[in-house]
Amino acid sequence: MATQSFDVVVVGAGPGGYVCAIRSAQMGLKTAIIEREYLGGVCLNVGCIPSKALITAGHFLHKMQHDAPTMGLTINGDVKVDMKQMQVWKKSVCDRMAGGVEALLKGNTVTIIRGEASFKSTTELAVKTSAGGTESITAKNFVIATGSRPIEIPGFAFDEKLVCSSTGGLAINENLQSAVVIGGGYIGLEIGSMLSNFGTKVTVVEASKGLLVGLADPECVQVVARKLKKNGVDVMLEAKAKSWKKSGQGVEVTVEVGGKEQVLKADKVLVTVGRRPNSDQANIKGVGIAIDDKGFVKVNAQRRTNVSNIFAIGDIACQPMLAHKASHEGVMVAEIIGGLKRAYEVKTVPSVIFVDPEIAAAGMTEDECKAAGYMDLKIGKFPFAANGRAVSLLETDGFIKIIADAKSHIVLGVHIVGPEASNLISEAALAIEMGARVEDIALTIHPHPTLGETMMEAAEATLGHAIHVIQKPLTAAKSAAPRAHA
Numbered sequence: 001m002a003t004q005s006f007d008v009v010v011v012g013a014g015p016g017g018y019v020c021a022i023r024s025a026q027m028g029l030k031t032a033i034i035e036r037e038y039l040g041g042v043c044l045n046v047g048c049i050p051s052k053a054l055i056t057a058g059h060f061l062h063k064m065q066h067d068a069p070t071m072g073l074t075i076n077g078d079v080k081v082d083m084k085q086m087q088v089w090k091k092s093v094c095d096r097m098a099g100g101v102e103a104l105l106k107g108n109t110v111t112i113i114r115g116e117a118s119f120k121s122t123t124e125l126a127v128k129t130s131a132g133g134t135e136s137i138t139a140k141n142f143v144i145a146t147g148s149r150p151i152e153i154p155g156f157a158f159d160e161k162l163v164c165s166s167t168g169g170l171a172i173n174e175n176l177q178s179a180v181v182i183g184g185g186y187i188g189l190e191i192g193s194m195l196s197n198f199g200t201k202v203t204v205v206e207a208s209k210g211l212l213v214g215l216a217d218p219e220c221v222q223v224v225a226r227k228l229k230k231n232g233v234d235v236m237l238e239a240k241a242k243s244w245k246k247s248g249q250g251v252e253v254t255v256e257v258g259g260k261e262q263v264l265k266a267d268k269v270l271v272t273v274g275r276r277p278n279s280d281q282a283n284i285k286g287v288g289i290a291i292d293d294k295g296f297v298k299v300n301a302q303r304r305t306n307v308s309n310i311f312a313i314g315d316i317a318c319q320p321m322l323a324h325k326a327s328h329e330g331v332m333v334a335e336i337i338g339g340l341k342r343a344y345e346v347k348t349v350p351s352v353i354f355v356d357p358e359i360a361a362a363g364m365t366e367d368e369c370k371a372a373g374y375m376d377l378k379i380g381k382f383p384f385a386a387n388g389r390a391v392s393l394l395e396t397d398g399f400i401k402i403i404a405d406a407k408s409h410i411v412l413g414v415h416i417v418g419p420e421a422s423n424l425i426s427e428a429a430l431a432i433e434m435g436a437r438v439e440d441i442a443l444t445i446h447p448h449p450t451l452g453e454t455m456m457e458a459a460e461a462t463l464g465h466a467i468h469v470i471q472k473p474l475t476a477a478k479s480a481a482p483r484a485h486a
């Protein structure tokens, strides 16, 4: 068996792993990356990128059908949805991104090993290569970046034809009449809204009392819930999917709500009830690496496991299971191995839920602020309906809400529901990381006419004196006049 030795071996080429490998090579370390399936991981191949491509197409279609006539644009005939061509386009987007990752790894002299890795000891991996052989790989340091997979619920084993995980849901290449989506979290609502935009009758079956519970600001969720209803998506709350059976070409799903059973007929059922870390694979446990009761590899603030030369990053390490958190950890771990002093001490991991309208957040919710001991808060909100750019886009649903400490005016949380929330949230993340005060946002000139002005006006609203909404009581505005930058 051939043996190769490296300074750093990264297992898994998702947004955690490939970024770590590139930074490691940049640090002058002899680096290899091992990947069993696809460069770019879940994110580039069956997660972030394909889902956003399809969501964009659905949004575009919705705009053509609903907004174009208002704007005076006439479409001569029906706009047709060709799901097969859409899959071809989606794949081209993913392939382009994965090809870019390969070029970056090679350009940075990272050795790419295609195959499935398993720990033999804390200094050696056995790799079953895609070519059919076995290789032994030794290294001074290992980084586990093997990600997560969809959770199955009893009785709903994935066949990716009738019972789909997100992977099957993103591969649908036919026009569905109807779909049942079990789980009203990130994936259920992103894929559910996307299918609804393509004309599928969607029913969301959610176990909790609400949608996106604990995942987004409740006021933001209300805006999305109203839009889902308007767009014809049915939502069943406190509902339990019990079983399913084949019916014709489709499925019949039995759901229990309020003690009564209901049968939902559909073309397919999607199960999107969360993801579990892949810590039961690659003999991670077998070599003594500690795993917590939720299945995450236990790590410290450097993302070091209990075995000092082995690190873990991304979905396998801890929540939140988000690509940008994985990449941040990847850079950090490479720099630690390269000798720099680093630790994971971010103030916020911004999040985006690509529903209609988008929800994005940085920092704490009101409840989280109170739990963290901030009892006296200043909260300001500014609606997109009062923003010229939003009006010209016909995207007036939603608002930006800023939560600040009443005494210091330091920004503690920003919650956006509305157009381009995904792009607007980075300003908030920067403000929170830098310990900015509300005045710092309010006194920054934002270009006109842009959606970004909503952030400035939300800051002014927090101080009691937004210009483009009438704030009451009027005296509050004077007492809360902005102070000059310190």
Ligand code: FAD
Pocket: 011, 012, 013, 014, 015, 016, 017, 034, 035, 036, 037, 038, 039, 040, 041, 042, 043, 044, 046, 047, 048, 049, 051, 115, 116, 117, 118, 145, 146, 147, 148, 166, 167, 187, 278, 281, 282, 313, 314, 315, 316, 321, 322, 323, 324, 326
């Ligand atoms: P992964 O991307 O899961 O990559 C792990 C890699 O390791 C895989 O390629 C796997 O093949 C490989 N691997 C596993 N075991 C082995 C082994 N033994 N040997 C060799 N290789 C191995 N996050 C966002 O931030 N924004 C989004 O918009 C977003 N959208 C999403 C949409 C969907 C439908 C899904 C499912 C997820 C989405 N996510 C999103 C989450 C995001 O995809 C993950 O947080 C991210 O991919 C985690 O990165 P990672 O590097 O930890 O692992």
Ligand code: NAI
Pocket: 153, 182, 183, 184, 185, 186, 187, 188, 190, 205, 206, 207, 208, 211, 212, 213, 215, 239, 240, 241, 272, 273, 274, 275, 320, 321, 322, 351, 352, 353, 354
């Ligand atoms: P999730 O945790 O976001 O939501 C799961 C939902 O399913 C919850 O609302 C939960 O109450 C519900 N649920 C659980 N068991 C159930 C059952 N038996 N019946 C009915 N409902 C049930 O999980 P999801 O949507 O699978 O996404 C996994 C993760 O992937 C996310 O938490 C996020 O970290 C990541 N992701 C991120 C995206 C983004 O950043 N835009 C997009 C998609 C995924």
